[in-house]
Amino acid sequence: MKALLLNILSFLFFFQIVAQDSDPYLDYFHQNVEKSIDQRRFNYDDIVNTINTLSNSPGFKVEQVGSSVKGEPLNLICWGNGNESILLWSQMHGDEPTATMALMDLFNFLANKQNPAGEQLKARLRDSLSLYFLPMLNPDGARSHSRHNAMGIDINRDAVRQNTPEGIVLKQTQERLRPDWGFNLHDQSRYYQAGYSEQPATFSFLAPAFNKEKDINGIRLAAMQLIVELNQLMQGYIPDQVGRYSDTFEPRAFGDNMQKWGVKTILVECGGNPDDLEKQVIRKYHFALFLRAFETIMNKDYTSYSVSDYEKIPFNRRRMMELVLRQAKFDFDGFETNLDLGFQAIEYNSKDYSDFYKRGSISEIGDLTGYQGYQDIDASGLELKKGRLYPEVISTVSLLDKAFVAKLHKQGYTDVRIKNLPVKLNRYDLPLMLHSSKKNFVNNAVRLYGNPSFYLEDDAGNVSAVIVNGVYYSVY
Ligand SMILES: [Zn+2]
Known part of the structure; x- marks a missing residue:
C-alpha cells in the first residue's frame, strides 16, 4: 500500500515537473491543431468546414461580408465581448497561407473545451477583447497559389483605389468596426536572413509607417511596443531568427493606411525555417504569437518598451x-x-x-x-x-x-x-x-x-x- 502511494506521489511529482517545463501555448497548439491541413497548398474548400463549425459554436459569430472576384465567400468571424478590438486578416496574398493555418488552430482553441488553465485564459480574453478575423482574404489566389487576386491585382496595393472586391471588404470592415489593433498577416521569401545572424528570418515584423517621413505617433509606437514583446517570445523559440521588415512608406498598402486610419497595425511575415518547407513548425509558433499578442494587449504589458527596443530587431537581408x-x-x-x-x-x-x-x-x-x-x-x-x-x-x-x-x-x-x-x-x-x-x-x-x-x-x-x-x- 505504501509502495503504491509512493508510486502515485512520484507520478504526480513527475507530472508536475513535466507540466511546468512545457510551454502552455505549444500544448494548446498540439491539442487544437487543425489536422486536415498539413501543407501550404490548400484552398477555401479546406477551411470551409472549420468555418461552418464556428457558426454553430457558442461565442462565435460568422458573417459573410463579401465575395471574391470568382464568387468565393469572404467571412468575418467574431469572438469575445471586450472593449478592446483587434482585426486580423490573413492571406490577402494567395500564396502566403501560414497565418491562415494558425488561425484555424486558434479557432479550434477558442471553440473547443480546454484544460482549466486554458478555459481561464479564454474567459479573460473573452471579457477583455473583441476579436475579428478575415481569414483567407484572397481565396481565388489561394486556389491558384498566386499572390494576386483573380483580376491580377495585388490586394495589398488596393487600400486607397479600391479596385477589388476583396480590398473593398477589408476597408469596409475597418470602417465599420474601427478596431484598435490590426494584424496584417503574410509570408515572405525563405531567402531573407535576420540581420547578420546567418539564420533565416523565420518571422519578420513591422510597425508600418503612416507617412514618408516615417514619423512615430502614439498609434505606431504601440504597434512597435507590441512587436518588442512578440520578438522576445520568438527569441525563446527560434533565437536569432527574427527580422524587421523594411519600413519604407507604401501609400497604396493596407498596413500603412490602417496605421494612418488610427489602427495600431503590425505586419507579420513568415519566412523560411530549416527543415520546414511546408511551414508546419512556423505555424505552431504563429499560434503561440497570437495568444501572446492577445494576452499582452489585454494586460497592457507592452507600454514600458521603447522605440530603441524595437529598432534593435535587425533588418531583413536577402542572404539565404x-x-x-x-x-x-x-x-x-x-x-x-x-x-x-x-x-x-x-x-x-x-x-x-x-x-x-x-x-x-x-x-x-x-x-x-x-x-x-x-x-x-x-x-x-x-x-x-x-x-x-x-x-x-x-x-x-x-x-x-x-x-x-x-x-x-x-x-x-x-x-x-x-x-x-x-x-x-x-x-x-x-x-x-x-x-x-x-x-x-x-x-x-x-x-x-x-x-x-x-x-x-x-x-x-x-x-x-x-x-x-x-x-x-x-x-x-
Ligand atoms: Zn504578402
Missing part, C-alpha cells in the same frame, strides 16, 4: 540560399581557383495547384561570405567537376533504386536518359537529373542562373558528393 558550397576547387578552362557557389530555387505549381516541384539555379558565384545556405557545405580540398551523363539509356525511372543511384554517383554520373520520361513534376525530386533518350550532351559547366549538375572529388579521385538541381547529396 538553398545551398552554399564553399571553397571548392574549380578549373575554369585552365584557370584554377577556389570558389563559392550559391543555389536558390523556384517553385513551379502542378496543373491543379495541389503540388509543385522546385527547380534550382546558381544565383551567385565567387565570395559568398555573409550568405548562408539551408545546406551549407565546406568543400575546401575538393574539386568541383561537371556532372557526367550516363552513357546508357535507362528504360524506366523505377530502375533507379538506391543501390543503382549510389553506383552512378560514385562514378560521377549525375545525369541519366530515360526512355519513358515521367511528367515534369516528379522529375526534379530525384538525386539524378533526368533527360529524354534523345539527349546526347549535357552542359554542366558552372554558369550563372544555370542549373548544372556537379560532383565533388577528393585528392584520391573518389567522389564524395553530387549536386543535382541545387541539392547536395553526399556519396558513401
